[in-house]
Amino acid sequence: MQSHFKLTDLKQLSSLLIEDFSNPVIRIDGPMGAGKTTLIAALCKALGVTEPVSSPTFSLVNTYQASKGLIYHFDFYRLEHPDEALDFGLEEYLESGQLCFLEWAEKITPHLPETYNHYSLDIVDIQTRKLTSKNIV
Secondary structure (H helix, E strand, O other): EEEEEEEHHHHHHHHHHHOOOOEEEEEEOOOOOOOOHHHHHEEEEEEEEEOOOOOOOOOOOOEEEEEEEEEEEEEEOOOHHHHHHHOOHHHHOOOOEEEEEEOHHHHHHOOOOOOEEEEEEEEEEEEEEEEEEEEOO
């Protein structure tokens, strides 16, 4: 899957992306400002989350109630060592069967599961992004 999209098309993109999920662990990579949190917020809304979705940069994980269960949203940007993720129970979250959205997952590579959905979000211009699937299944 590779797609260029306008930021105004996130609702439609979210629906297509959800259909592509084959694993509850979803890794979304991209540079600062690419829109990872914005994309995750649109995905959460499409999955029935009614509360505001924000970056868990300081809390490391936010939990949202969706129509079919919980969603865990991680941001590992501030971690200095991969093992710091184990301190708050990362393995239990990833093995929970609930949707887990991961930002800055390259910081915890040794602790990623063997299989997960992997996407890369790149900036094309101020209004356009490119989404590429790199699924590890």
